[in-house]
Amino acid sequence: MQAATDPPTPAPSPVRPGDSRLWYVLFLAMLLWQGWLTLTLFGTDRPWRGVLNEQPLLSGRHPLHLYHGLLGARAFTSQGSLSCYDPAFQAGYPKTPVFDSGSRPAELFFVLSGGRRPALVYKLGLALCSALMPAAIWLAVVSLNLSRRTTVVTTFLALLVWWGRPCQALLASGDLDLLLAALAMVAQCGLLMRFHRQPGFWVWLGLLCTGFLSWFAQPLFSVLLLPLFLLYYIRVGSRHVFLWHLALLGGLLVALAMNVFWLRDWIQYWWLRLPLQASETLLPHRTPRTVWQSELWGEPLDRVVLLGLLGLGSIGGLLFNQRGDRATARLFGLGALGLLLLALGGLVSDLLGRLNAGLLLVPALLLTVPLAGHALEQGWVLLVRRTGTSWRAALVVLVPSLTLGWFLRDDWSGLSQRARSATPLLLGFDDNERDLIEHLRASTTAEARILWEDRGSQTTESRWTVLLPWLTERAFLGGLDPRGTIEHTAGGLVDQMLGGRGIEEWTDTELEDYCQRYNIGWVVCWSPRTIQRFARWKKAERCGPLTPTQNVQLFALKRPLSFVLRGKAVLQQADPAHICLRDVIPDNGVVVLSMHYQEGLVASPSRVHVERELDTKDLIPLIRLRVDRPVARVTLTWDR
Secondary structure (H helix, E strand, O other), X not given: OOOOOOOOOOOOOOOOOOOXXXXXXXXXXXXXXXXXXXXXXXXXOOHHHHHHOOXXXXXXXXXXHHHHHHHHHHHHHHHOOOOEEEOOEOOOEEEOOOOOHHHHHHHHHHHHHOOOOXXXXXXXXXXXXXXXXXXXXXXXXXXXXXXXXXXXXHXXXXXXXXXXXXXXXXXXXXXXXXXXXXXXXXXHXXXXXXXXXXXXXXXXXXXXXXXXXXXXXXXXXXXXXXXXXXXXXXXXXXXXXXXXHHHHHHHHHHHHHOOHHHHHHXXXXXXXXXXXXXXXXXXXXXXXHHHHOOHHHOOHHHHHHHHHHHHHHHHHHHHHHHOOOHHHHHHHHHHHHHHHHHHHHHHHOHHHHHOOXXXXXXXXXXXXXXXXXXXXXXXXXXXXXXXXXXXXXXXXXXXXXXXXXXXXXXXXXXXHHHHHOOOOOOEOOOHHXXXXXXXXXXXXXXXXXXXXXXXXXXXXXXXXXXXXXXXXXXXXXXXXXXXXXXXXXXXXXEOOEEOOEEHHHOOHHHHHHHHXXXXXXXXXXXXXXXXXXXXXXXXXXXXXXXXXXXXXXXXXXXXXXXXXEEOEEEEEEEOOOOEEEEEXXXXXXXXXXXXXXXXXXXXXXXXXXXXXXXXXXXXXXXXXXXXXXXXXXXXXEEOO
16 A cells, blocks of 8 residues: 655745845834824924823914814814814804815824823824834835835835924824825835725725725815826726626715715815915026025025935836836826926915915925835846846945935935934923913903914914913904915904005994904004004003013903993803803894804704894904894804
8 A cells, every 4th residue: 555645745935035034123124213203293392291291282273283283173072073063262163074174184183082181192193104104105115015225224114204304394294184194195006006006995995094084184185186096997897797887986975975074074174265375485586597406495405305315216116017017117207297286386376386386395205215215126126137146235325325415415414314313393381481371361351352463474474362261261363374264354453554555444333243243342453553542542451461571462452341242231152062041131122242153053042043144344244133022141153
């Protein structure tokens, strides 16, 4: 009887060049490096303390996102919507996605955390998004079936982009929504190629999650990339069965449908937005030299990185195209090229400048890094093949690298500084701001609003004044939006202009009527002409400077303080959840409030009807309550 023989053991498949497990160690080192640099955003001396304390992040629009993020999260928890009516600013305005669309990441942070300790949660959310940037790049490169070495190289290139001046400017200004959408887009592009080659449930789930995040963070960015995805679908769709088409289109539609709950508000309240203002980045003289010298590209070192990535990305796209992977070349290459051209157009086109198209430079570079990483990998493989060994190839690379380093020796100090720490963000209030807050709490009451003079010419600075209602428990006219993005913010005091007119053009009678209509009890101003105008008004009493080192003056107005313009009532409570009035006594069946009307406001009890009170001096009508007889208590809520 013949003994059974074991089947031959299959030979192990050869390891692909660049797929050694040691590359995992380098990738982990880059994750740690990214984590450390992220921590240094909150201070270079024990930066973890800056993340874990209760001091709010005050750089750029971060305070605005913090404020609106918490309002949106509370509205979502109570009524399933991110929109609400906020009476703390501008005599009441609707907080919708139209104004401060960058608050949605903050809203996500607060919904997941329950809204507790908002300053801490916001910083942790920002830090987590930044620290996990390499994970999005890793997901894109792995989905393209590239080697582990390519993953590490691509991640290094992404780090150069992330900590360059253009991306640092986005982090400082508070454009986290755009950066999140860009990272989701890069990962989604890689997953689309993986779904083409190896479709499966987990890849489909990744497409669903990245698609949802992209739409949630920045829908205009997602709309901008729809032609790119259509090109991908036309290119690869004919090779697949019906079930593949159903899964792909179904996943993309589900990702969009998951955002309908807030996108409908974005569409419904678009009319609130005033015409877009001229961009600060638009060049007055548009020549090749002025374009190249624009601050959009960052410092000289950033320009070197930009040119290197564009050159390597072009080569990488050609290499993908030559090996038959045209869909990848077009998806990443055309996407990067289109975004780069739009960013360039933001410097020379008034329309694109108004749309802030210059911000698309960083997403364009992030789309380029997988192509550039592939070009470097293929160049290394070719060099090793030509020289015969890795150490010879390393010597060949070392000579031009040292030569390039010699020519860029003046920039090495800047590069080494970026490798050690990031430029810290503004964290916590300074002494002047704390003094101002304490003086406002001590010198004012909640019986009237505070008219705050905004500095519209300094919109790039901290927007910390948006936190004043929380810090002082007062209502404000101003301090929310110096640029007047929506109609509700167009009638404030900005750079010596009150309601669009120079403050010196206002007569005493007009000022008295304005302050009565909006129930102004105090005025905070800083510009000389504004201070002089209120100093001449007999009904304005100077209370002295609010800070010891800055000429910020507080004036108290000698007038009756009331939020009721007609009839009688006592304002008991006013917050985004509801507005409560007690002892309501109508005047000929009507009570008029010093608050802006918004469609959807309803009153309880139901026999009280909410109507518009038109005012020729205001773009937005006021609230008029139709009351047939006195009511002990009336509660207003916004029922969208």
